[in-house]
Each structure stands twice: as structure tokens, then as C-alpha cells.
Amino acid sequence: MKMGWRELIRMKQRFTLMAIVTTLIVLLILMISGLADGLAYDNGAVVRNLPVEHVALSQDAEGQLTRSFLEQTDQPAGTEALGVQSMVLEKQNGTKDDVTVFASPVDTVYGPKELATLKPGQVLVDTQYAKQSGTAVGDTITDFRTKATFEIVGTVSDGRYSHAPVLWTTLETWKAWQDKMKTNYVSAFISQDPIKTDLATYTQQQIVEQVPGYAAEQNSFQMMRIALVLIGSLILTAFFYILTMQKMKQLGILKAIGIRTRTIGQGLVLQVFLLTTVSFAISLLLIWTIGQLLPGDLPFRFEWTTSFGYGGLIVLTAMLGGLIPLRALKKLEPADAMGGMTG
Incomplete structure (x- = not known):
């Protein structure tokens, strides 16, 4: 856990960029949800x-x-x-x-x-x-x-x-x-x-x-939200997979000095959780602010329950995606990671 936290602090620029991208993805999902909820309410208010x-x-x-x-x-x-x-x-x-x-x-x-x-x-x-x-x-x-x-x-x-x-x-x-x-x-x-x-x-x-048009309208928005969650999860999975692959030599050294794979994996999962959770919190604040500033005649409705539901879903799927690189980490041989060193 400590290693994951220290890496977050030392590699601020890289993780900040990833946080910005994650925030934009979650923000887009919440925007679509707010519009869908607003239209649903407006349709049969x-x-x-x-x-x-x-x-x-x-x-x-x-x-x-x-x-x-x-x-x-x-x-x-x-x-x-x-x-x-x-x-x-x-x-x-x-x-x-x-x-x-x-x-x-x-x-x-x-x-x-x-x-x-x-x-x-x-x-x-x-x-x-x-x-x-x-x-x-x-x-x-x-x-x-x-x-x-x-x-x-x-x-x-x-x-x-x-x-x-x-x-x-x-x-x-x-x-x-x-x-x-x-x-x-x-x-x-x-x-x-x-x-x-x-x-x-x-x-x-x-x-x-x-109400005429309600089902077709909501089904379309639901497909968009599911697609955005899947796309966002794939993007985050790719980010953390590439990041982990780039660190294989350093991770191999950690394994060589006796640090367990489980400990390294916990640090990686902690990074995914913190990054997505902070991004979701920022997105939630932004979407609430946007909802307050939008004109009343725009069919946009901020729902805490819906926002937390989709936010939790993106955090969960991102964490599941973050587990994929752990398989490669488990099979990693320290000697191979450090350039083919043999005893």
C-alpha cells in the first residue's frame, strides 16, 4: 500500500494526466445521465x-x-x-x-x-x-x-x-x-x-x-450510458496495463529483494481505486455545479442516486480492469525483468 501511495506522489504529472482523462470520462457519463433523467422527468412531469x-x-x-x-x-x-x-x-x-x-x-x-x-x-x-x-x-x-x-x-x-x-x-x-x-x-x-x-x-x-416516446428515449440513453461505462473501463484498463508493463523492470527488482507479488498488487489496486475515486468526486462536484448553472428550461436533472450508481460502476469496472496486469506480474521472473540475468 505504501509503495503505491509513494509512487502516486512521486509521479504526479503522469497520474494527474490520467486523473484528468478519467474525470472527463466520468463527467461525460454523468452529463448523459443528467440529460436522460431530465428528459424522463420532463416527459411525464x-x-x-x-x-x-x-x-x-x-x-x-x-x-x-x-x-x-x-x-x-x-x-x-x-x-x-x-x-x-x-x-x-x-x-x-x-x-x-x-x-x-x-x-x-x-x-x-x-x-x-x-x-x-x-x-x-x-x-x-x-x-x-x-x-x-x-x-x-x-x-x-x-x-x-x-x-x-x-x-x-x-x-x-x-x-x-x-x-x-x-x-x-x-x-x-x-x-x-x-x-x-x-x-x-x-x-x-x-x-x-x-x-x-x-x-x-x-x-x-x-x-x-x-407516455409516448418515453421508452424509446430512455432505452437510447441507457445504451449510451452502458457504452460509455464500457469504453471508459477499457481506457482505464489500458492506462494501468501500459503503466504496469513499463514498470516491469522495477517490479522485478522489488520481487528480487523479497517483496511479495501480493504486496505489489495491493499497491497497484490502491492506485486504481484512489485515482478513479478522486476523479469521480471531482466529476460529481462539477456536474452538480453545472446543474445549478444551467437554465431552467433545459431538461437536465441531477440525481444523487443515479450519479453515485454510475460513479460506483465506473470505479468497480476500473478496479476489475486494474487486476489484469497482476497476472503478468505474478508470472514475472526477476531475472527476466532485469535483462535476462542468470545465476
Whole structure:
């Protein structure tokens, strides 16, 4: 152990360069993870923020809120109706945006409490969308298909659905809007408690995972993260393998004077552990700082659990890779290492 520590101190430049490369690798992995977590949260944030655990949809909806069409007369006891539908919103300046409308009763238990103050035809818009689009309280918006108009009377911070801004309104306004499309349905029945019904039931997390595009997006990011971990591990393994091979003559001398292979190996493993751990700590500090500085509209989310998970994985794989040169060290004959000296 002492030999490994002393070598780290005496060969500062070499190990500092390796630490920088390791830090950049880990930083890239954490950046990708932060972006993946941010997009995952953004994709179904409005559902995550609903204080419910159970959702009932029609049998053929496949877990997607916008594919579920239910009669409100079939509402199970102890549940609350929820309407969800996409809308092409036409603003006063003529521009169009894709949004998702969420509707709950005026006396909602789970939706925004601001719904209690809404009158027919009034809506609440996502705070982030209001800032980005220049939409303000008092503006009038129009559904492009039905030409139904709505007045914006406030904002909510309940997030987005399928990366689209969310409009919240009451079921009364929802019904009037549906009448213009000659339909009359709600999308889901939600509850904090298990729902007794013949409808298809899902947990909140299952509904989030069925948001359009969620699975494909996350699977792509997961492949990228795994690839980066493997590439990073291979790079670190190559670093320490080459470094060990370059020191074979010195290591042979150590074996010749009676130092055991196990002792030398412990020093090498200590170097790998310290280098990767310090690099991970620096990367963690950098990624946390970056997360604080990034604008709020960028889908980046720093998660301690995810960061420690991938950081621990890169440390573990690097240490396993660092064991590979020990096989060559074990077979090393001192005389061969010192230039073919014989007794």
C-alpha cells in the first residue's frame, strides 16, 4: 500500500494526466445521465406531480392517457375523473403550439387547487411555457380544430406531458370543448387508493413509462450510458496495463529483494481505486455545479442516486480492469525483468 501511495506522489504529472482523462470520462457519463433523467422527468412531469398511486383507463388504451375514452357514468367509487387530450393551440399572434389539456373537477383532490377559482372557458398554463412563448395572463387562446376560445387566468408549475406544455382546466370547460367535437368522455379515473373496477388499472410509474416516446428515449440513453461505462473501463484498463508493463523492470527488482507479488498488487489496486475515486468526486462536484448553472428550461436533472450508481460502476469496472496486469506480474521472473540475468 505504501509503495503505491509513494509512487502516486512521486509521479504526479503522469497520474494527474490520467486523473484528468478519467474525470472527463466520468463527467461525460454523468452529463448523459443528467440529460436522460431530465428528459424522463420532463416527459411525464405532470403525471409524476399528481398525488395519486392508481389510474384506471379503458382496456384498449395500452396505458396511454390520450388513448383512453371512458364514460363518466362508469366512474368507480372513491376516484376522480381526469380528462386528457392533445390540442393545437392558436395564439393571438397567429402562431401555433402543440399542448396537452388536463381537466379535473372544480373541487379536485389531486389537481391544482387553483382550479377552484376558474370560471367556464378559463384555463391555467404551464409557467415555463408562459415564459418561453410570451403568453401572459389575460391572453385569449384558440383551439385550431374547433375554434373554441379560452382565457388564460393563471399559471401552474405542474410540468409537461410528452414534452408538450400542459393546460389545466375544469371538467365543465372540458365538457363544453368536447361538445364542439361532438364527443363526451373522460380519459381516466385516478385515486390514491387501489381502484376496484373492471377497467385496466395502472400505477403512476406505469402511466409515466407509457407516455409516448418515453421508452424509446430512455432505452437510447441507457445504451449510451452502458457504452460509455464500457469504453471508459477499457481506457482505464489500458492506462494501468501500459503503466504496469513499463514498470516491469522495477517490479522485478522489488520481487528480487523479497517483496511479495501480493504486496505489489495491493499497491497497484490502491492506485486504481484512489485515482478513479478522486476523479469521480471531482466529476460529481462539477456536474452538480453545472446543474445549478444551467437554465431552467433545459431538461437536465441531477440525481444523487443515479450519479453515485454510475460513479460506483465506473470505479468497480476500473478496479476489475486494474487486476489484469497482476497476472503478468505474478508470472514475472526477476531475472527476466532485469535483462535476462542468470545465476
